[in-house]
Each structure stands twice: as C-alpha cells, then as structure tokens.
Amino acid sequence: MYLYDELKQHVRGRVEPVNLLRKPLEKGIAYYLGLWIFDDFFSEVRAEYLHGEYKFWFLNDFLELLKFHSLPSSTEMENLEKEIDKIDNLFVNEEGEYYDYLDSKEGNKLLLILYKACTARYEEEIKLIRPLYAEEFSDRILHDRQLCFYISQLLVEIGFDGDDDDTGPKQWVSREHWPERVKAILKSRDRGKCTSCMSDLTMELEAPIHIDHMIPLAKGGCNDIVNLQILCDKCNQSKSAKFMDVPSSIPRYIKRKSA
Numbered sequence: 001m002y003l004y005d006e007l008k009q010h011v012r013g014r015v016e017p018v019n020l021l022r023k024p025l026e027k028g029i030a031y032y033l034g035l036w037i038f039d040d041f042f043s044e045v046r047a048e049y050l051h052g053e054y055k056f057w058f059l060n061d062f063l064e065l066l067k068f069h070s071l072p073s074s075t076e077m078e079n080l081e082k083e084i085d086k087i088d089n090l091f092v093n094e095e096g097e098y099y100d101y102l103d104s105k106e107g108n109k110l111l112l113i114l115y116k117a118c119t120a121r122y123e124e125e126i127k128l129i130r131p132l133y134a135e136e137f138s139d140r141i142l143h144d145r146q147l148c149f150y151i152s153q154l155l156v157e158i159g160f161d162g163d164d165d166d167t168g169p170k171q172w173v174s175r176e177h178w179p180e181r182v183k184a185i186l187k188s189r190d191r192g193k194c195t196s197c198m199s200d201l202t203m204e205l206e207a208p209i210h211i212d213h214m215i216p217l218a219k220g221g222c223n224d225i226v227n228l229q230i231l232c233d234k235c236n237q238s239k240s241a242k243f244m245d246v247p248s249s250i251p252r253y254i255k256r257k258s259a
C-alpha cells in the first residue's frame with residue numbers, strides 16, 4: 001500500500017511523470033519509481049512532516065544511508081550522529097524521557113536543523129547516489145515477477161492508462177520490437193522457462209519465445225518491462241487476452257520460510 005500511495009502521489013501530483021510515461025522510457029517504470037521514492041526520502045517536506053519517533057527513525061535511516069555510501073565524515077554528520085546517540089541512550093536509560101524529548105518542540109526542531117545541515121553539506125553526493133539507488137531499486141523489482149505484476153496492476157488501478165477519452169487504453173511506451181536487452185532480462189528472470197507450463201525453452205533450439213503482457217494490453221496493461229513475462233508457443237496461443245496466475249520467480253532456496 002505504501003508503494004501504491006507513493007505512486008499515486010507522483011502520478012497525480014506532478015506533471016513530469018505523466019509526460020514522461022507517454023514517451024518511450026529508456027530505463028523503465030521501475031527505475032523512475034526508484035528515483036521518485038529517493039526524492040521523497042530526501043525531501044524536507046518529509047522530514048518536517050514526520051514527528052516524534054517517526055522522525056527519529058527516519059533520521060536513523062538517513063544517517064545509515066550516508067554511511068552506506070561511504071560519504072566522508074563532516075561536522076554536520078557528526079552532530080547528527082551525536083544527537084541520535086544521545087536519544088538512543090535516553091531510550092535505554094529512561095524510556096519516558098525518550099518519548100517526551102521526541103514529542104517536544106525543541107527535540108523536533110533540533111533534529112530538523114541537523115538534518116537540513118546534513119542535506120546541504122552532502123548535496124552533491126546525494127545527487128550522485130540518486131541514480132545508483134534507482135538502478136538498484138529497479139534491479140530488485142525486476143527479479144521478482146510477482147512484484148512486477150503487482151506494480152502493473154497498481155498502474156492500471158491508478159487509471160494511468162490514458163483511458164480518459166473513451167477511446168480505449170493507450171500505451172505509455174510504444175515499442176514495435178522489444179529491445180534485445182528486454183528479452184535478455186526476461187529470459188534471465190524467468191530462467192528460460194515458460195511462466196505458465198514451466199517448460200524449459202532454453203533446451204529447445206528452435207522453440208520460439210513469446211514475450212507476453214501479464215496484464216493484457218486490452219485490459220490496460222502497459223508495455224513496460226514490469227508487465228512482461230516469457231511464454232512458450234503453446235501457452236501463448238491459449239492465453240490470448242486473458243489473465244493467468246503469475247507464479248513467483250524467486251527460487252525456492254532463497255524464499256523465506258513461512259512461520
């Protein structure tokens with residue numbers, strides 16, 4: 001639901017993604033989702049909006065992210081870190097004071113000042129991290145076929161298929177031929193197997209591999225890679241414009257055991 005809200009806000013709140021999605025996307029919707037989520041994370045609006053413990057957790061994550069990217073230490077970073085340590089100690093020693101402090105105006109104000117000082121200090125570095133974050137984000141999404149399907153569904157639900165003038169769904173991305181890169185990514189994620197019958201298409205030298213829209217185009221599905229999967233010839237012919245269950249693409253050995 002969080003992603004849904006993020007997406008909805010971006011789609012409805014800004015002009016840019018609307019125009020952007022109607023043009024051919026070079027990197028795909030997952031990459032742009034990563035950019036938007038990153039921008040939201042580093043927005044002062046967010047830091048100001050969050051209160052109490054939420055602000056504290058947010059600043060913890062923020063500091064972790066700066067450190068994860070090995071940014072050089074600075075007075076600004078040290079000040080924020082000191083304050084976070086101080087608040088952490090309150091929690092360990094005197095839980096009541098911890099909440100009182102985080103709910104106080106002074107506490108919130110100080111955290112915000114320290115956050116702003118840090119974002120100003122690392123402005124250039126944060127700009128460089130942005131595309132890296134988006135690439136990693138889209139990489140994670142594209143490996144998970146069910147998550148891709150989920151995002152495709154959200155896009156349809158948001159009503160972002162351009163179907164506002166009764167002429168039927170329009171495509172954001174028009175592609176007559178799938179780029180080789182798209183085919184390679186799909187074959188790799190789907191492990192060369194038909195998503196429906198699981199027959200191994202890499203074992204047959206002549207077997208055609210069909211790129212299928214998980215949500216059919218006629219139902220508002222998009223041409224973006226998040227909506228694509230591979231099917232064998234037979235399954236492709238029987239599927240046509242229907243929906244089918246989308247099985248997970250995550251191998252069993254890395255799936256989390258359910259409790």
Ligand SMILES: [Zn+2]
Pocket residue numbers: 194195196197198199231232233234235236
């Ligand atoms: Zn098949």
